[in-house]
Amino acid sequence: MSVNASPSWPYPGARWWKFDFHTHTPASKDTGAWQAAIRTPNELTPQTWLLKYMAAEIDCVAVTDHNTGEWIDRLKLAYAEMKREADAGTPPGGFRELHLFPGVEISVQGGFHLLAIFDPSATSQTISDLLAQVDYQGTRGDSDGVTRLGAAQVVERILAAGGLAIPAHVEGDKGLLQVEPGTRKCMMDANTVKAAFEQALLTQKKRLSQAGRGQAEFGGWFNKFLKAEADKRPEFIDHILCWFPEDGLQVEYSRKGDGRDFQSIGQASAGQRAAAMLAFLLAHGNEPLVLDQPEDDLDNHLIYGLVVQQIRSNKLRRQLIIVTHNPNIVVNGDAELIHVLDFNHQCHVKQTGSLQDQAMRREVCQVMEGGEEAFERRYQRLGREV
Incomplete structure (x- = not known):
């Protein structure tokens, strides 16, 4: 944000702003100590509330009480x-400039909380009107009810x-992406989460494209930037309308296999990563x-205990195509159809058949065991003792 030089920031140009986006006042019924102090000498006043944020050197604060905007006008x-x-020339002790942004924390149908933050010109009436538009059914200042409208419609009303x-x-707690304790399962209905994000994204795309066409939707500089880009590149608006955030996949695994103590798969060894991903894919x-050399980075004990057992059960419900040397x-794993591949200038199928064929068994032994002699020697040294 660009500002002029001032005693508190003596350098012209950009500066950092400390912004608290989520705050409460005594208008929220769950502020226990503040509620208890009402109508006592220790009652929190709007000026005292403001001084607390000034003392913390906050530059901007959004006032977001539970389903009410009662204190916004008082604070302003x-x-x-x-x-x-x-x-x-007679500032109150501890005074410093502070920018107030009216807002509200709405309890939305589905059980999650959503902040709505407005321009500093908004008032308590702005919040009251919004709560009426989303049809909040509970007590103002409390979160004992939810909106009659769903997540997507609430987001739409806020943006409108x-x-x-x-x-x-x-x-x-009561967050859109809250998970069940000890798991990674989201507690919110998937459709609720999807609707909330997609509606916000669609509305933002519309605002960006309108600004690119010269219909001011944002601050002056940003509007000029969008318009200049759209004039320079006609496809710019199409790119905005077609854009969608890429999916991200974060894989975690339970180190002890008990469904707890999860850590990122990136912190695991190559073998642990391979075992975790195979267990996920086969489950x-x-x-x-299609699996390409699933035995890589795994010892034979784990291959037999994990991969082979899963392959045998998977065969009953799906087709498996596996490239392997194991x-x-x-x-x-009871392969039902085997293709032996060879390389002579290019890869080609040398033989096709099943383990019931004597010739195929010889090929499997030759390629995977090093031949009958190597297999027999290993058996002589290890097999009989076992």
């Missing part, structure tokens, strides 16, 4: 009086009113699956 009036005193929709404490789905997978 208190700040205006403090600012007048400061401009007159000129607000910014932000999921509150997204991975915490889900009925569609055909005899355990072919023989103990």
